[in-house]
Amino acid sequence: MQGPGESSASHLMAQSGVQRVPSQRLELFILRDFLSANECETLIELIEAERRPSTIANHNGDDLFRTSETCDLHHDHPCVAALDRKLADVSGIAPVYGERLQGQRYEAGQEFKAHTDYFEPGHPDYKTFCAVSGQRTWTFMVYLNDVEAGGATRFKVIDKIIQPERGKLLAWNNRRPDGSLNAATLHHAMKVRKGLKYVITRWYRERPWG
């Protein structure tokens, strides 16, 4: 059964312009022009102003696993508040189930190697990660710019490569419809080859964030 921290294929397909990426194994959706050029530009400025090295929850000893930078976005900024509302509308999930909005910035040579967004049940800190807000349910991410070369998001289990495109939303269910974790969500933010890449990430949880 669908929990309050989850979106659904039927809700997303009822939103104007949403397309499902064909796959039997994964619920993956695209919405072009989710954000306007102006919105993307403002968000990029915010990311530029407050970036710090990205971290990873399921650390595996590879220091080059995620080489990008991250920015925690402040919801009191009107553009961030507007993004929060737009994500709530398109996902059907109340903002309180979302982790804090983040921006990610990659320069040439930077990547986030193949990973899943859900917390690995075998990880020593699994219980801590999930204690308050539960497991991650859905991922919504928005590309803020067209990248000069590289920087695509590759879902290698289902053999799909999504190209960054200014304003494009990508959303997927980290679990199968029966609630089990879906390893077919494995994705790799491939190396930027030329220029910069900026994205917004929003991870939703089973229970309110806090």
Ligand SMILES: O=C(O)CCC(=O)C(=O)O
């Ligand atoms: O930048 C991308 O294409 C994907 C980012 C990602 O997978 C993440 O931040 O979890």
Ligand SMILES: [Fe+2]
């Ligand atoms: Fe990810």
